[in-house]
Amino acid sequence: MGKIVIDANRCKSCYLCVSTCPKGLIKKSDKTNRLGDYLVEFDDKNNECIGCAMCAKRCPDMAITAVYK
Numbered sequence: 654m655g656k657i658v659i660d661a662n663r664c665k666s667c668y669l670c671v672s673t674c675p676k677g678l679i680k681k682s683d684k685t686n687r688l689g690d691y692l693v694e695f696d697d698k699n700n701e702c703i704g705c706a707m708c709a710k711r712c713p714d715m716a717i718t719a720v721y722k
């Protein structure tokens with residue numbers, strides 16, 4: 654069981670993490686960054702995150718930290 658923390662100050666809204674998560678747990682949010690692009694949010698209502706850290710490794714801006722609960 655895992656979870657992630659996304660640093661909105663680092664996120665550049667490239668959405669690579671969205672397509673990388675095997676469980677589809679990262680989605681566009683309604684919050685925007687300084688350029689007006691939509692940030693991403695972790696949406697894990699059913700506790701599906703496996704803590705694989707693929708999202709964190711894929712993020713070019715090191716905006717994601719994966720942790721185990």
Ligand code: SF4
Nearest residue numbers: 674702703705706708
């Ligand atoms: S750690 Fe793995 S399962 Fe959890 S949000 Fe990231 S890519 Fe998805």
Ligand code: SF4
Nearest residue numbers: 664665667668670712
């Ligand atoms: S991969 Fe990183 S920079 Fe790109 S949308 Fe995800 S958190 Fe933001």
